[in-house]
Amino acid sequence: MDYPELALHIAGQWRTQTAGGRRAVVNPATEEVIAQLPLAGRDELAEAAESARRGFVQWRGKSALERCNILRTAAQTIRAQAKTIAQVLTLEQGKPLAESLREVTLSADIVDFQAEEAKRLYGRLVPPRVEGILSQSVMRQPVGPVAAFTPWNFPANLPARKLASALAAGCSVVIKPAEETPGTCMLLVRAFLDAGVPPDALNMVCGDPAEVSSFLIDHPAIAKVSFTGSVAVGKLLGEQAARHVKRFTGELGGHAPVIVCDDADFPFALKQSLAAKFRNAGQVCASPIRFYVPRRRFGEWSEAFVQAARALRLGDGSDPATQMGPLAHARRIEDMQRFVDDAVERGAQLLCGGHRVQRPGYFFEPTVIANAPADSRVMRQEPFGPIAVLQPYDTLDEAIAQANALPYGLGAYAFTRDLQTAHRLGDALEAGMVGINHFGVSQPEMPFGGWKESGIGQEMGAEGLLHYTEVKTLTVGVPS
């Protein structure tokens, strides 16, 4: 598999020689260096922001239909190149190739959906309350140049969400993908530019994340900030944006509960839960973490869960036999070990896993912990890895209370055969996305966003586009 030569896109040029030095990109399955990433210096960041200012004027001047057609052409290119992009994604991020391929084709669907939504950015005509007014309208206009920051867990999907909505709304973008996984984003950016997005309307930079974000958020050309990543960093960037009263969307961390009801179809719930838990090695913001299981069926659930977790085939994502790949970088391994050690020290039971796999690559065993005390780190912070926590409960009220007990609210799930219980849980669970009897809450047509500390605003769906717009009212009176 080939990994491309990396370049940044600044002020209409692809640049391989930059002022900020270079950083190695590593294949997490082998720990081998696969490329050198050029990093932007401060002057180049300024060039990118100024370029976005110019690009905004050009891009917002196009009709919604034109923007739609250009974005749909980009989606077609992404689909046509899906296999190549997926291979690059697996090389830099580690997930199994089949998962990468699904991610890339879903990214094309996200672009298509937002492209079509561009044509439906409707306003309203409001009857005037006084005489002499010809029209009184409410409209949506693009917010302006956007600084977008995306992490390494979904190197195609998360840039696609931001680029599709921002560009569909008529905004220009400076995107900074994660330095661990820049190749996939570079190929997406190329697809948008080849499709006809003006060169100044789409810049891609990399560098030291804190320096780049600080520089861009403060830069007067940037009107909006969109970030996906941890709650801690989201708060920092949100605060910095707020100082300038700049618009901010944050897709932050979660700690998703799964309530398995007494009446659930256990084999079905188990199969779905295992697939969702260990997908992308658990590095998914809406990944299920806390499984609440009726006490009388706890043993049955734990045994089956552990057996299936132990049976997972770990390996290089480019091997078709692999079911779970490595973690994305070395820091994740250290973090997993801290979560496990802390839980065990505080009295939790380690049912399986809990260690780094002794081979090259950042592999961590699928891990199942039971009866973790509420003050253990794994019950308070998102592990963002292949760790499941199984907790018994006695009443549904108690399970709901525990599910809602954390200051996060991204995904929440439940399994039940009873329609009334399904609706009760759908109402009671405090999360932006609730899945009953399934985990597929991330769809191009549906808004995706968190409650509480899990974020602010939504991406995808019709709502996703609105966050890249400002409301303007226009009142036209009779000339004299």
Ligand SMILES: NC(=O)C1=CN([C@@H]2O[C@H](COP(=O)(O)OP(=O)(O)OC[C@H]3O[C@@H](n4cnc5c(N)ncnc54)[C@H](O)[C@@H]3O)[C@@H](O)[C@H]2O)C=CC1
């Ligand atoms: N919501 C999500 O999809 C993601 C959440 N995370 C959360 O972050 C935690 C830590 O992840 P790590 O990669 O180990 O650490 P990290 O916090 O250094 O990096 C996470 C992501 O945020 C970016 N980032 C970090 N500081 C930034 C800053 N000041 N400005 C702009 N971007 C910045 C990084 O480039 C990276 O893409 C995870 O445990 C997980 O909870 C991480 C990746 C994705």
Ligand SMILES: O=Cc1ccc(S(=O)(=O)O)cc1
């Ligand atoms: O990290 C958040 C995230 C990204 C993508 C998806 S999905 O592939 O669309 O399911 C889910 C969560």
